[in-house]
Amino acid sequence: MRPPRHWLVGASLVMIGLLVVVSLQPRWFSGRDPYRIDPVNRLKPPGLIHLLGTDETGRDIYTRIVYGARLTLGLAVLAVVIAGLVGTSIGIAAGYHGRWLDEVVMRVTDIFLAFPPLILAMAIVAALGQSMLNSVLGVSGIWWSQYARLVRSRVVEIRQQEYIVSARALGGGHLRVLSRHVIPNGLAPVIVKASIDLGLVILMLSALSFMGLGAKPPIPEWGAMITTGRNYFLDYWWVATFPGLAIFVTVLAFNLVGDWIRDVLDPRLAS
Numbered sequence: 581m582r583p584p585r586h587w588l589v590g591a592s593l594v595m596i597g598l599l600v601v602v603s604l605q606p607r608w609f610s611g612r613d614p615y616r617i618d619p620v621n622r623l624k625p626p627g628l629i630h631l632l633g634t635d636e637t638g639r640d641i642y643t644r645i646v647y648g649a650r651l652t653l654g655l656a657v658l659a660v661v662i663a664g665l666v667g668t669s670i671g672i673a674a675g676y677h678g679r680w681l682d683e684v685v686m687r688v689t690d691i692f693l694a695f696p697p698l699i700l701a702m703a704i705v706a707a708l709g710q711s712m713l714n715s716v717l718g719v720s721g722i723w724w725s726q727y728a729r730l731v732r733s734r735v736v737e738i739r740q741q742e743y744i745v746s747a748r749a750l751g752g753g754h755l756r757v758l759s760r761h762v763i764p765n766g767l768a769p770v771i772v773k774a775s776i777d778l779g780l781v782i783l784m785l786s787a788l789s790f791m792g793l794g795a796k797p798p799i800p801e802w803g804a805m806i807t808t809g810r811n812y813f814l815d816y817w818w819v820a821t822f823p824g825l826a827i828f829v830t831v832l833a834f835n836l837v838g839d840w841i842r843d844v845l846d847p848r849l850a851s
Contacts, residue, residue, distance in 0.1 A: 586840075588836055589836050589837060592832070592833035592834075592837045593837060595829065595833040596833050596837060599833075600653070602646055602649045603650040603653045603654065606646045606650060609646045610640070610642060610643040610647070613643070614640070614644045614646075614647040614648075615639065615798055616638075616639060617637045617639060618637075618638030619637065619638050620638065621634050621638045622634060622635070622638040623636060623638075624638075625818060632645065632818060632822045633816075633818040633819065635805075635819050636811075636812060636816075637798075639798075641805075641818065641819065641822055641823070644805060644823075645800070645802065645805075648800040648801050648805065648823070648826075649826075651795065651799065651800065651801045652782055652785070652786070652802050652803075652826075653782070653830075655712055655715070655785050655801075656781040656782045656785060658716050659716045659719045659720045660774050660777050660781055662716070662717075662720035663719070663720040663723035663726075664724075664770060666724040666727070667723070667724035667725065667726065667728040667730075667731065668728075668731050670685055670732075671727060671728040671729065671730065671731025671732040671734075671735065672731055672735055672762065672763065672766070673685070674686065674728065675731065675732040675733070675734070675736045675739070676739055682732070685728065686729070686732070688725075689725040689728050692722055692724075693725050693729070695722070697722050697723070697784065698784060700722045701721070701722050701784060701788065702718070702788065702793060704717065704722070705718035705788055705794070706793060710792065710793055710796060711794075711796070712794060712799070712801070715785055715793060718788065718793075719781055719784050719788075723777065726777075727770065727773065730770070731769070731770060734766045734769055735762055735766055738762050738765050768845045771841065772841050772842040772845055775834065775838035776835060776838030776842075777838075778834045778838075779830065779831035779832070779834030779835045779838070780831070782827065782830055782831055782834070783831050785803065786801075786802055786827050787803065788803065789802075789803030789804040789806075789807065790803045790806055802823045802824075802826055802827050803823075805820070805823040806820045806823050806824055808820075809823065
């Protein structure tokens with residue numbers, strides 16, 4: 581890969597790297613307990629002791645954002661991995677074998693794509709019950725269809741190439757052709773989409789938590805923190821503002837890096 585040319589992309593890469601480190605070792609960045617209640621210092625504004633202030637029960641907002649990074653990023657990665665694996669597998673099967681399997685898979689994906697993603701995810705999570713795991717299943721349960729359609733179209737294009745026809749003519753079996761030619765040449769769009777989807781999935785998971793369908797209080801998840809903070813926004817703006825800024829910066833960083841990866845992997849977009 582070529583190094584990023586724009587300073588925004590470089591800053592986004594640094595931001596994502598820092599986010600990963602924070603997620604792996606939150607104690608390096610805060611020694612406080614994210615669940616510790618301190619009624620004496622409730623709703624304190626940002627200052628030297630509490631960098632980003634405290635919430636309605638006196639918990640340190642900075643500490644909760646630090647520990648919430650592990651939950652928010654971990655859940656997003658899990659949702660994208662599940663959706664990517666399921667959608668890619670289905671897309672490869674439909675695109676390579678074609679015929680009735682392709683027709684059935686595409687019609688099913690059309691059904692999922694016909695619904696607004698957030699509405700369908702809300703319906704799935706509401707049916708399964710409020711929890712972080714169910715919010716991941718709800719998001720991945722509607723996101724797989726995008727990967728299936730993307731991979732299917734790519735596999736249909738690849739299987740018509742001359743080197744695929746030659747490999748089959750030389751006696752290559754389906755498994756060998758798939759593992760040696762089709763899958764390696766069809767993964768680039770999946771990598772690009774996954775890098776961009778991480779930001780979108782973080783936004784959707786936070787929206788589910790904001791609506792009371794994701795993480796349950798007092799779990800330090802960014803969307804759930806905004807939910808409790810909105811009740812105090814007019815008088816104590818910092819309770820909801822800083823978790824919202826964390827979501828905004830993270831989503832923006834993933835989107836910028838995803839666009840850069842797309843430009844790098846797609847020679848038609850390279851300048």
